[in-house]
Amino acid sequence: MAWISAIAVLLVYLQSLLGALVGSRWALHQCLGSSELCEVMNSHIIGIVPATAATLVVTIMAWRQPALSSNLRKLGNLASVCLIAQLVLGLATFRLHLQVEPLTVAHQAVGAALLGTLVAFSVLAWRDRVLSA
Numbered sequence: 538m539a540w541i542s543a544i545a546v547l548l549v550y551l552q553s554l555l556g557a558l559v560g561s562r563w564a565l566h567q568c569l570g571s572s573e574l575c576e577v578m579n580s581h582i583i584g585i586v587p588a589t590a591a592t593l594v595v596t597i598m599a600w601r602q603p604a605l606s607s608n609l610r611k612l613g614n615l616a617s618v619c620l621i622a623q624l625v626l627g628l629a630t631f632r633l634h635l636q637v638e639p640l641t642v643a644h645q646a647v648g649a650a651l652l653g654t655l656v657a658f659s660v661l662a663w664r665d666r667v668l669s670a
């Protein structure tokens with residue numbers, strides 16, 4: 538549990554770095570307009586798969602552990618809520634070509650919330666693991 542949540546933190550962090558690269562290099566517009574930097578945009582799209590899978594595994598494992606503390610259970614559920622919101626916002630940002638600024642800002646903010654939730658989950662899971670050893 539502690540290990541998989543640490544892996545989820547790493548994968549979501551890497552995915553956020555890729556998102557930052559897309560945003561800071563204006564990669565979506567460059568790719569759609571002049572077919573440049575498509576590899577940057579595509580790597581952010583491919584990165585969805587491992588980040589989503591790891592977050593879902595954390596939530597499912599939290600559901601399946603009857604003895605889990607209620608804080609970890611809540612954080613596990615919150616991670617999936619953030620993930621779903623993040624996927625919807627990302628898709629909307631992409632389809633609307635960054636034209637709706639609040640969506641783009643919300644995509645960044647929810648990405649930070651998702652990462653923060655997973656970090657909190659991971660810290661508590663490691664603490665429980667050390668205390669029960």
Ligand code: HEM
Pocket residue numbers: 549552553554555556557558559560561563564565581582585588589620623624625626627628629630631635641644645648649651
């Ligand atoms: C686990 C899922 C995801 C995470 C953690 C994530 C994270 C991020 C972050 C943190 C940024 C902000 C970068 C910044 O402005 O500094 C970003 C940007 C972006 N993301 Fe995602 N993202 C995810 C899924 C998606 C999806 C599903 C799409 C659409 C197919 C998408 C499309 C974009 C686009 C187009 C940008 C650039 C926005 C801009 O130019 O300002 N993302 N992503």
